[in-house]
Amino acid sequence: MRAFWEAGKAWTLPVAGVCLVLGALLGVQVHTQQLRGATEVGRRSSALVGLLTNSQGQLELQAKEIAQLRAQVGKFESEAMSDKGVTKRVYEELQTSRVALGLLPVKGPGVELELGDSTMRRDNAEVGGQDIYLIHDFDLREVANELWAAGAEAVSLENQRLVAGSAIRCSGPLIQVNNTTIPSPFVFRAIGNKDNLISALNMREGVLDRLRWAKFQVKLTPKDVVAIPAISIAPKFKYAKPVTEETP
Amino acid sequence: MILLPVAALVMGFLLVYRFSIPSAWADYAAIAILAGFDALIGAVRARMEGQFDEAVFLSGFFVNMALAILLAYIGDKLGVDLYLAVVVALGIRIFTNLGRIRGLFVRSRMEAHRARHATPSR
Numbered sequence: 001m002r003a004f005w006e007a008g009k010a011w012t013l014p015v016a017g018v019c020l021v022l023g024a025l026l027g028v029q030v031h032t033q034q035l036r037g038a039t040e041v042g043r044r045s046s047a048l049v050g051l052l053t054n055s056q057g058q059l060e061l062q063a064k065e066i067a068q069l070r071a072q073v074g075k076f077e078s079e080a081m082s083d084k085g086v087t088k089r090v091y092e093e094l095q096t097s098r099v100a101l102g103l104l105p106v107k108g109p110g111v112e113l114e115l116g117d118s119t120m121r122r123d124n125a126e127v128g129g130q131d132i133y134l135i136h137d138f139d140l141r142e143v144a145n146e147l148w149a150a151g152a153e154a155v156s157l158e159n160q161r162l163v164a165g166s167a168i169r170c171s172g173p174l175i176q177v178n179n180t181t182i183p184s185p186f187v188f189r190a191i192g193n194k195d196n197l198i199s200a201l202n203m204r205e206g207v208l209d210r211l212r213w214a215k216f217q218v219k220l221t222p223k224d225v226v227a228i229p230a231i232s233i234a235p236k237f238k239y240a241k242p243v244t245e246e247t248p
Numbered sequence: 249m250i251l252l253p254v255a256a257l258v259m260g261f262l263l264v265y266r267f268s269i270p271s272a273w274a275d276y277a278a279i280a281i282l283a284g285f286d287a288l289i290g291a292v293r294a295r296m297e298g299q300f301d302e303a304v305f306l307s308g309f310f311v312n313m314a315l316a317i318l319l320a321y322i323g324d325k326l327g328v329d330l331y332l333a334v335v336v337a338l339g340i341r342i343f344t345n346l347g348r349i350r351g352l353f354v355r356s357r358m359e360a361h362r363a364r365h366a367t368p369s370r
Contacts, residue, residue, distance in 0.1 A: 016256040023260025
């Protein structure tokens, strides 16, 4: 069989030359394919990261701008207030509406309620699915509802002011308030009559009763001063128009 | 020597491995590689059958490569996956030639074996 591979002059050189070309083609092709695979994944994730950081930066900038504009408005109003009389009454009216809308940070006596996931999960993980030992959006909604019902004047959840139109909802594994994701444990702050708030929350077979029974970590403390922040983005009214005498 | 072509193949690979081509060309390069392999294996078979011809081999290598690329390109322009036809045709040819090479190889070994044991020394 050696005869096939003997160094025939007419055989080896052209084949070697062709092999060189073929090897080069192979090399460039393999390298290109590797690069293509690497860059496609890299490109996609880096684009997403860029998008995210961009929008986060924008959000921060806009929040700063909102704070600035509010301070400006406050300055104009305090200047206008020095005119006394009607303007002062208008200003007072405006402040009350702002508090109701959640546009001003407020403080006063109230309660603080911290809700953590159940400790039962750690004790016997075999019983039921994991998610029955977690705080859910509906638990938080129930607590918020109870607070309003007990006469709370301002409520916040994880430093998100709850206003008319604040949605507490579940988005995948996380909970969102005012379209902001909030982490566990969840802290409610409410301003109002301390005793009323506490007894409403501790009502028999009420929200906390149920949560305590399932060994959720519930910490309810009355406070002399509770600070509640303003809502970061004021609600816009695009469809709702006020009804006045003139409008039919 | 079989070592020279193999060394050339490896050397070509290593020399060019750091470069890359636009990804639009990558499909054509793959077709060209397939055509090149077809020509190479065809040459080995021809050599074993004692019919190797340098001019036929070299012209076959480059012209087949160019034709394969051209066919794939035309397919691209027409919206027909003609490169699949190239891949199938070349694949079948490579397999047929490899089968023929294996047959020739086995037969030659058997002949050598028989020749050794048929010597009158025993």
